[in-house]
Amino acid sequence: MNRSMNRKGDAGDSLMFFAFFFLMIIIGGGISLGLYAFYGQGHDFRQAEADVLGKRVEDCFMKNDFFEAGFNETIYKKCGFNKGVIEKDHLIYVRNQVGNEFFIGVLDYKNQCFFKGAEKNKNFPRCAKFTITKSGQEFEVIVGSNQNSRSIIL
Amino acid sequence: MNKRGESAGDNILFNNLIYMILFILFFLGMFYYVLGFQNGAALLEDFYAKEISRMINAAELGTETEVSLDVTKATEIAFKKGVRRSDIFNFDNVNNKVIVSLRLNGGTSFNFFNDVDVVDWDIKLVSGGIETNRLYFKIVEKQRESE
Known part of the structure; x- marks a missing residue:
């Protein structure tokens, strides 16, 4: 009690x-x-990675037709990209002069990279944008990366 | 029977015990977190993982490429912490990942998008150099399982 x-x-x-x-x-x-x-925060590698990816895409683009049917599956073998890695944190986007688009990865990076003020926000990805001329046509290319390193327990 | 302090004593002990256990768990977690920053280990892990990934991504397909990278600073820290030479740099070819570990039981991983395998990695002394350690590895075509 x-x-x-x-x-x-x-x-x-x-x-x-x-x-x-x-x-x-x-x-x-x-x-x-x-x-x-x-x-400090460490080394932000995403822009450098996007630049390297852009170079690889450019080399591959000159040897292949990105707009042929089914190329969004065969690109991995033809260009030597790993599907799991690209689809998770990257974007490869190509557009021709008539507006046809090809992309693999996270399409929204195309917007996120170029929002006003995005460069000051570390949560937004980093992209490389450039133009390729092939067979007299111009193609707009955007490649992006939002991959960060991961801490692991061994 | 007058058991003064029985319920009060039990409660004080029990409550404090719970707080002590929670505090110890919190302390261990923070200690592990802070230890990762000792000597800048976490930052260097991050840097080397990304740098190695960059080198792998830049490699040309279809050819076997041997790459070397000066890792003296990283190995200095890792050896000081007791990490074995074979555990400092590892490559997970299944998930296309490079793992750098400069501390015991922890590391940093970073993916590479180039669909290749990394083989024959090892840390060696530079010939003629006493204080320089170098990581050597080969980048080869992806070894796919035969169907």
């Missing part, structure tokens, strides 16, 4: 649980912020 009757301070005691977690978040956040301020 004493046990069930003497409940003084139980509610306040339970509320301390949230205060404890709040404190842990403040401490953890402070340590992370300090490390970030000291070491």
